[in-house]
Amino acid sequence: MTDLEFVTTHRRYLHAHPELSMNEFNTTRYIKEVLNSLNIEYTTPLNTGVIVELDGNSDTTIGFRADIDALPIHEENDTEYRSLTDGVMHACGHDGHTAALLLFVKRCHDLKNNGLLKHNCVFIFQPSEETMAGAKQLIDAWGGSMKMDAVFGVHLMPDEDTGLYLYRDDEITASATEYRFYITGQSSHVAQKHKGVSAVEALMYVAREVSQIQQYHLDGLNRNIVHVGQMNAGEAINTVASNAYLEGTIRTYEADDLNTVTRQMDKIRQSAQLLYGVDVALKFNEGYPATKNSPELKTVVDQAVKNINGTSVLNDKPYLFGEDFSFYREIAPSYFIFVGAKDDSKGFNSSLHTARFDFDEHVLMNVADYFEEIVKVF
Incomplete structure (x- = not known):
């Protein structure tokens, strides 16, 4: 052979x-x-x-x-x-x-x-x-x-x-870290939506703020990605959503940039809770460091x-x-x-x-x- x-x-x-x-x-x-x-x-x-x-x-x-x-x-x-x-x-x-x-x-x-x-x-x-x-x-x-x-x-x-x-x-591939937001509100009938706590409203806020991290909080000369990969929310067409979820990936080359992203995400978590009355859990995986030759x-x-x-x-x-x-x-x-x-x-x-x-x-x-x-x- x-x-x-x-x-x-x-x-x-x-x-x-x-x-x-x-x-x-x-x-x-x-x-x-x-x-x-x-x-x-x-x-x-x-x-x-x-x-x-x-x-x-x-x-x-x-x-x-x-x-x-x-x-x-x-x-x-x-x-x-x-x-x-x-x-x-x-x-x-x-x-x-x-x-x-x-x-x-x-x-x-x-x-x-x-x-x-x-x-x-x-x-x-x-x-x-x-x-x-x-x-x-x-x-x-x-x-x-x-x-x-x-x-x-x-x-x-x-x-x-x-x-x-x-x-x-030095750097040939990026670090890869996954993040996940778990948002918990309170359900109610849409006819009495003022009695509920909308996880959807909080989700829209979280998604918007996460999408701004790369533009406003990281050095524009560095190569970074803060990506929203999936999100979902709600249980029925006529109820206030009691649960929402958002996940994505972070790609960076510098440890300081990754720390900036994770700190900013935690601030988003805290502010979503204060603004919308929901509970928000934020979890990161361990991730892969950047590959450096x-x-x-x-x-x-x-x-x-x-x-x-x-x-x-x-x-x-x-x-x-x-x-x-x-x-x-x-x-x-x-x-x-x-x-x-x-x-x-x-x-x-x-x-x-x-x-x-x-x-x-x-x-x-x-x-x-x-x-x-x-x-x-x-």
Whole structure:
């Protein structure tokens, strides 16, 4: 089996059998089966996900990460390997990341058997990137045994042409924090609406004020998003609404900006209660920090891309995606890049998290080649 056949076979199986965050049991089983067929040992610190450690010829240890979970999206592609699970799809390329890392593990295992693996390598098949911060859970579970000198990660990017490698020092993706307002009023018949306490009235106020935070309370030169994603209210057409709900996401690069947003939201919560007589609860999730690339690793990345005849693109600004690769920076210097996967001639140009996202498996060779050069250059 050629390397291209290897990644194509495994990627297409994974694509047809997607699983949501922290439920990647079949995916984990499949990864183990592939590793078993290659006589490669592994560990499983969590219920899902796999870690492989290979000893090389130095005291340096380099980590490489792939995420393995899918999204709650119904696939609209008509391919032989389309998702077999209604409402679940690998719409973010994690099937490709996993297949590429499997190929890289296979290559490194061959190098080790021939005494040619330059450094110790850790291969992280990580669950739950899309939700619940699988990276953080894995780091906490693995504990002190996760000692590495650097960690590298990639993400396919269907908005950029195949052959491009996109990165920058410091911030490369944003922090991602979810917020939720729960508003409780008092119901009454619309004919006696003065006896009720309208959660709808408070909801309109909260939505309006939240939408103004970015414009009036954050530095206009910084890149931030304060997004209202969903809201609903009421129980019947002829009653005063007793309950309302609003949720959204915050994307920032600076911790001070995130603190400004959360403080302002709490002021909105308090003022809504005073103005409208409702009870308002405000909850934030822990969120993902901004992914920040360690500048001291850039020369390694530059040389690796050059060695595989890739085209480096140094982004002048970060992406506003959230990415839990950010947590690996807590344990080692890290560097995260985007690998172009767009090919208009073949119809591969649908963006991430869309129902028609797909790519040519040749791009997975680019990922494996890049990782292999990292080991050689480091």
